Amino acid sequence: LAKTTQPISMDSYEGQEVNITCSHNNIATNDYITWYQQFPSQGPRFIIQGYKTKVTNEVASLFIPADRKSSTLSLPRVSLSDTAVYYCLVGDKPLSGSARQLTFGSGTQLTVLP
Amino acid sequence: SQTIHQWPATLVQPVGSPLSLECTVEGTSNPNLYWYRQAAGRGLQLLFYSVGIGQISSEVPQNLSASRPQDRQFILSSKKLLLSDSGFYLCAWGEQGFRAFFGQGTRLTVV
Numbered sequence: 001l002a003k004t005t006q007p008i009s010m011d012s013y014e015g016q017e018v019n020i021t022c023s024h025n026n027i028a029t030n031d032y033i034t035w036y037q038q039f040p041s042q043g044p045r046f047i048i049q050g051y052k053t054k055v056t057n058e059v060a061s062l063f064i065p066a067d068r069k070s071s072t073l074s075l076p077r078v079s080l081s082d083t084a085v086y087y088c089l090v091g092d093k094p095l096s097g098s099a100r101q102l103t104f105g106s107g108t109q110l111t112v113l114p
Numbered sequence: 115s116q117t118i119h120q121w122p123a124t125l126v127q128p129v130g131s132p133l134s135l136e137c138t139v140e141g142t143s144n145p146n147l148y149w150y151r152q153a154a155g156r157g158l159q160l161l162f163y164s165v166g167i168g169q170i171s172s173e174v175p176q177n178l179s180a181s182r183p184q185d186r187q188f189i190l191s192s193k194k195l196l197l198s199d200s201g202f203y204l205c206a207w208g209e210q211g212f213r214a215f216f217g218q219g220t221r222l223t224v225v
Contacts, residue, residue, distance in 0.1 A: 044158070046214065
C-alpha cells in the first residue's frame with residue numbers, strides 16, 4: 001500500500017475554499033485515491049474518489065496531477081459544519097476473493113472558524 | 115440500499131471481563147468486512163478484515179479476535195479485556211474498489 005502524508009491540521013474561515021493536499025510518492029499504476037471525512041464519535045464517510053486529472057461531485061473536487069504523486073481535496077465555501085478530520089487513502093481495487101486493507105493514515109484536522 | 119448496524123453504542127467493562135461486539139450488514143452479499151479501533155485523538159487502526167465466512171485476517175497482534183459466522187455478520191471478541199483495549203471501535207464494509215461504509219461505532223471504556 002502506498003504511504004500517504006497529509007498536514008496534521010488546517011484552519012480556515014467560513015465561506016473560504018479549502019485545499020488539503022496529500023502526498024503519495026509511491027503510488028502504483030493501479031492505485032486509486034480516496035478521501036474520507038470523519039466527525040467526532042462517528043465513522044468516516046466517503047467523500048470522493050479518483051484516478052487522474054479532476055473529479056467533482058456535489059461535495060468536493062479532487063485534483064490529481066499527471067504524475068499522481070499527490071492529490072488535492074478542494075472544499076468550496078466551507079461552513080462550520082465542515083470541521084472534521086479528512087483522510088486520504090491510496091490503493092488498488094481488490095482482486096476477486098481478496099480484501100482491501102483500507103489502512104487510514106493520521107488525517108488532517110480541518111477547523112473552520114466563524 | 116446497504117446499511118450497517120453496530121451495537122452497542124457505548125460499553126463500560128471491567129478489566130478481565132470478556133467482550134463481544136457485533137456488526138451486521140444489510141443490502142449486500144459477500145461484503146468485505148473490517149474492524150477498526152480509534153484511540154482518543156488518534157487515527158484509525160485496522161484490526162481485522164474478512165473476505166468471507168470463516169476467513170479472517172489480522173493486522174496487529176493483540177488481545178482481540180474476530181469471527182465471521184455468517185456472510186453479513188462480523189464479531190469482535192476478547193476473553194479478558196485490558197485497560198489498553200479502551201477506544202472507539204468501528205465496523206465497516208467495503209465495496210469492490212476503495213469505498214467503505216462505516217457503522218456508528220462502539221465507545222468501549224475498560225475500567
